[in-house]
Amino acid sequence: MSRIVLLEERCKGCLLCTTVCPRNILRKSERFNHQGYQVVEAGDNAAECTGCAACAVICPDVVIRVFRTRKARDGRGGDA
Amino acid sequence: MTMTEDLLAPRPDEELVFDANPVQADRITHYCPGCHHGIAHRLVTEVLHEMGVAPQTILVASVGCATFTYDYMLVDSVEAPHGRASAVATGVKRARPDRIVYAYQGDGDMGSIGLAEALHAANRGERITVIFVNNTVYGMTGGQMAPTTLLGQKTTTTPKGRNMATEGAPLRMSELMAQLDGVIYAERCALNTVRNIRAAKKAIRKAFEVQRAGLGYSFVELLSGCPTNWHMDPVAANERIGKDMIPVFPLGVYKDATGGRPDGAAKEADHE
Ligand SMILES: Cc1ncc(C[n+]2csc(CCOP(=O)(O)OP(=O)(O)O)c2C)c(N)n1
Ligand code: SF4
Ligand code: SF4
Numbered sequence: 001m002s003r004i005v006l007l008e009e010r011c012k013g014c015l016l017c018t019t020v021c022p023r024n025i026l027r028k029s030e031r032f033n034h035q036g037y038q039v040v041e042a043g044d045n046a047a048e049c050t051g052c053a054a055c056a057v058i059c060p061d062v063v064i065r066v067f068r069t070r071k072a073r074d075g076r077g078g079d080a
Numbered sequence: 081m082t083m084t085e086d087l088l089a090p091r092p093d094e095e096l097v098f099d100a101n102p103v104q105a106d107r108i109t110h111y112c113p114g115c116h117h118g119i120a121h122r123l124v125t126e127v128l129h130e131m132g133v134a135p136q137t138i139l140v141a142s143v144g145c146a147t148f149t150y151d152y153m154l155v156d157s158v159e160a161p162h163g164r165a166s167a168v169a170t171g172v173k174r175a176r177p178d179r180i181v182y183a184y185q186g187d188g189d190m191g192s193i194g195l196a197e198a199l200h201a202a203n204r205g206e207r208i209t210v211i212f213v214n215n216t217v218y219g220m221t222g223g224q225m226a227p228t229t230l231l232g233q234k235t236t237t238t239p240k241g242r243n244m245a246t247e248g249a250p251l252r253m254s255e256l257m258a259q260l261d262g263v264i265y266a267e268r269c270a271l272n273t274v275r276n277i278r279a280a281k282k283a284i285r286k287a288f289e290v291q292r293a294g295l296g297y298s299f300v301e302l303l304s305g306c307p308t309n310w311h312m313d314p315v316a317a318n319e320r321i322g323k324d325m326i327p328v329f330p331l332g333v334y335k336d337a338t339g340g341r342p343d344g345a346a347k348e349a350d351h352e
Contacts, residue, residue, distance in 0.1 A: 002094075005087045014114035014307075014314035020274050037113065054274045056098035060118030061109065066098035067090055 002051030114314020116304035163194025205262030223309030293342035
């Protein structure tokens with residue numbers, strides 16, 4: 001699996017990232033940050049992340065970091 | 081290490097494929113949620129970083145919501161009076177021809193109060209790059225009509241919608257630029273989809289490569305959302321760009337007089 005890290009304090013809750021994730025991982029959370037915005041979170045299916053970085057590309061506020069898992073060279077494991 | 085720092089370290093089997101770039105200040109912006117100035121700032125700073133030219137670059141900021149661009153892009157900068165960024169950039173570039181000089185202007189700033197300065201700088205073929213953010217309104221001052229406002233669009237100064245008979249039709253800057261002999265490169269992009277954002281980055285790269293090679297004036301128009309003054313939520317504002325703006329402002333390369341120069345510049349973009 002690949003993964004994302006959300007720097008929640010930067011998020012403005014615009015939800016643009018939720019519209020582009022091919023696996024619908026991102027969703028509105030129940031939390032507010034210190035800016036007063038209701039932030040997004042990765043949902044229960046976070047492990048389906050492909051590392052495509054679409055969410056990070058559309059985010060106007062540089063909230064998201066994307067880590068892509070390298071394909072295992074030995075053919076065992078690694079599904080990115 | 082805090083938990084976030086821990087999460088931010090790539091594990092042995094991982095590659096960090098998206099990170100902040102060091103030319104963009106690590107600072108929360110004053111822009112509204114979903115405002116595309118944020119995307120435009122990221123693309124410009126990524127390009128300057130990837131070209132390795134940030135220390136030799138001078139930004140000329142304009143007046144509008146993006147006035148504080150100089151706080152967000154870590155390059156030397158000058159703030160121009162409203163509409164005069166292309167004129168100030170002319171002076172900066174002529175005084176320091178060894179520098180990469182660019183203006184970042186909104187559609188009110190460049191297409192309205194500063195239209196004369198903008199067109200003449202382009203027509204003279206000043207060796208500058210202009211990033212033009214077209215969001216169809218005056219954002220900072222509360223959503224008045226801009227020259228780019230769409231017909232029928234309601235703004236505070238066109239409460240019944242822009243009317244061709246009284247306010248004229250939307251001004252198409254990329255098409256105007258393409259008519260001027262001094263312009264080497266002009267492209268219109270949009271910031272509404274992942275694909276269009278990637279194409280916009282290639283266009284910005286190309287524009288700066290044109291300047292680095294000393295070829296002349298380069299221009300990139302970015303169709304951008306202003307959810308606040310469109311009175312829409314950010315997701316609906318993004319949809320409006322594809323549905324209402326792109327048909328009036330078609331995407332594409334309007335002028336490319338580079339003749340294939342400079343070698344290695346980004347290839348033609350791939351819009352949606
Ligand atoms: C000489 C002068 N006239 C008018 C203004 C008021 N003013 C500030 S920003 C602005 C329009 C900005 O609109 P735009 O360039 O579209 O940028 P946006 O805010 O939409 O990003 C105006 C008219 C000013 N600051 N100076
Ligand atoms: S696009 Fe960015 S700012 Fe907007 S909700 Fe997603 S993470 Fe937050
Ligand atoms: S008013 Fe419009 S252009 Fe200005 S910061 Fe808000 S969304 Fe962006």
